[in-house]
Amino acid sequence: MGELCRLQQEHMTEQPTILLLEGICKRFGALEVLRGIDFTAKKGEVVAMIGSSGSGKSTLLRCVNLLETPTEGRLVFKGEEIAFHQTAQGQQPSNPEQLRRLRSNLSMVFQQFNLWQHMTIIENVMEVPIIVQGRGRDEVRAEALELLDKVGISDKAKNFPAQLSGGQQQRAAIARALAVCPEAMLFDEPTSALDPELEQEVMKVIRDLAEEGRTMLLVTHDMGLARDVANKVVFLNQGLIEEQGTPAEVFDNPRSTRLQQFLRASAA
Amino acid sequence: METFFGSALDYDYVGAWAYITNGKHLGWYASVRWTLGAAILGAGFALFFGLAGAMMKRSRNMLIEAIGSGYVVMVRGVPDVLFLISFPLAFEVGIETLLAYTQCTLEERAGVLWPPCVGAQWALSDIEYFLMASVSLGLVYGAFCANVIYGALCAVPHGQIESAIAYGMTPRQILYRVHLPQMWVYALPGLSNVWLLLLKATSLLSLLQIADIVQWAERLGAPNYFSFAGLVHGDWRWRYYLVLFVFYILMTMVSEWGFSKLTRRVSRGMATQGGGDAG
Ligand SMILES: Nc1ncnc2c1ncn2[C@@H]1O[C@H](COP(=O)(O)OP(=O)(O)O)[C@@H](O)[C@H]1O
Ligand SMILES: [Mg+2]
Numbered sequence: 001m002g003e004l005c006r007l008q009q010e011h012m013t014e015q016p017t018i019l020l021l022e023g024i025c026k027r028f029g030a031l032e033v034l035r036g037i038d039f040t041a042k043k044g045e046v047v048a049m050i051g052s053s054g055s056g057k058s059t060l061l062r063c064v065n066l067l068e069t070p071t072e073g074r075l076v077f078k079g080e081e082i083a084f085h086q087t088a089q090g091q092q093p094s095n096p097e098q099l100r101r102l103r104s105n106l107s108m109v110f111q112q113f114n115l116w117q118h119m120t121i122i123e124n125v126m127e128v129p130i131i132v133q134g135r136g137r138d139e140v141r142a143e144a145l146e147l148l149d150k151v152g153i154s155d156k157a158k159n160f161p162a163q164l165s166g167g168q169q170q171r172a173a174i175a176r177a178l179a180v181c182p183e184a185m186l187f188d189e190p191t192s193a194l195d196p197e198l199e200q201e202v203m204k205v206i207r208d209l210a211e212e213g214r215t216m217l218l219v220t221h222d223m224g225l226a227r228d229v230a231n232k233v234v235f236l237n238q239g240l241i242e243e244q245g246t247p248a249e250v251f252d253n254p255r256s257t258r259l260q261q262f263l264r265a266s267a268a
Numbered sequence: 269m270e271t272f273f274g275s276a277l278d279y280d281y282v283g284a285w286a287y288i289t290n291g292k293h294l295g296w297y298a299s300v301r302w303t304l305g306a307a308i309l310g311a312g313f314a315l316f317f318g319l320a321g322a323m324m325k326r327s328r329n330m331l332i333e334a335i336g337s338g339y340v341v342m343v344r345g346v347p348d349v350l351f352l353i354s355f356p357l358a359f360e361v362g363i364e365t366l367l368a369y370t371q372c373t374l375e376e377r378a379g380v381l382w383p384p385c386v387g388a389q390w391a392l393s394d395i396e397y398f399l400m401a402s403v404s405l406g407l408v409y410g411a412f413c414a415n416v417i418y419g420a421l422c423a424v425p426h427g428q429i430e431s432a433i434a435y436g437m438t439p440r441q442i443l444y445r446v447h448l449p450q451m452w453v454y455a456l457p458g459l460s461n462v463w464l465l466l467l468k469a470t471s472l473l474s475l476l477q478i479a480d481i482v483q484w485a486e487r488l489g490a491p492n493y494f495s496f497a498g499l500v501h502g503d504w505r506w507r508y509y510l511v512l513f514v515f516y517i518l519m520t521m522v523s524e525w526g527f528s529k530l531t532r533r534v535s536r537g538m539a540t541q542g543g544g545d546a547g
Contacts, residue, residue, distance in 0.1 A: 160537025
């Protein structure tokens, strides 16, 4: 591969749609967490999701790679409709092969990093390309080293996650996410578990990725980061998209009182 | 020989050495192979049944889950002595009953159910008794292992499994690549307890007519009288049993050492006390 699955920086006006969500609802028992979300992400787009705690941001992100199965709604990935069928426990994905394809193309970065504790950093990065994607070990190792270098922790390749600082762990998790050559990356509050100084080093990596033209869905509580990296900002409120638009529209001209309140509270 | 407490100089060292290296004593020492063999083989079976039982307990299929839970609950409740003596017998009778269908003529089968015709009788050899004892130990202590492993599987933080799911691993890959490797660090303390219980239970092997170290000690220690030599020694069983105590304590110490090595090995990187300073 060598080329590091680098993205060609095309400057076409119309990019293909990577993700399309239509009427996504999610209930946990009686609790309605998502109440009909429509949403698209085009190739190269960085979509920031903001909203108060409990508004359903994580749940929405987890519905995209089906860590949570939406109770209702359609999910289309690169023009391919994800198949569901009804069971006694509600809707379930019906094609495991398709599900795995979707998941290995959407890499997720978690708030708590979730690096595999029993593997070294380089093993963490190499695991999915080798085990899930079936690629050759040598090729993957070379690429993994390159990725660790890119996120600035190549000296930690042989360490275990527990031996790294939070910021380093999160950068390792980002390297793991990049190693699968994802169509889109899903970030769930990647800096929330970090001290302010460590936050910066992770944010820098995310900014670089945005500049490279990576497709990203980024749940964040950091309005500065959202404004900097996003092409599109989505404001979630009580399970609905209350407002969406360019960072300028959302941050400088919030229309709904909810969003105005939220932005005031976040600035404070 | 009765100079055991005599002064050190008077003591007949040569005679004592000759005594403890005579044929019978060498037989005793060699019988350690049964004890250690049953312990190691039994532990292998116990681990196998433990893993299988724990997986079954976690199954979504209610029938499989019930079988796993039933095994753990029931077998843990049966005294190991009882199980050890009844399982090989039941197995033997079962096999003989099956054999009777192929080996015995109809007439032979007609009247009496027991004993079966000669062709279907199965006299267990030492090695067969030994294997059955190992399986019995495995079954009994496997139930304890199953519970320990079940708890350990539950203790693996959910985030570890979740990231494996999120990256598209199959359930089998998740099990072998993440869940089982991370389980050991939580399971080892419990498994080391089970191992010591199992090790001690090997002292019951003589119940199955296996000439193990306990049976030998009993025989050698019994008052020893020869018509040509008179009384060789009186009731020395306590001395022989003392040697067994020391043997089992030594084995325990070796086990503790082994488990601490293992713990260090499996907790590499794990953010637990054992793995915090792993290098
Ligand atoms: N697995 C779950 N079971 C029950 N309730 C859940 C579950 N996951 C999330 N919730 C609930 O859904 C709501 C939205 O949660 P979440 O999506 O995590 O919000 P956010 O990420 O915006 O803070 C919360 O009220 C939370 O308690
Ligand atoms: Mg959240």
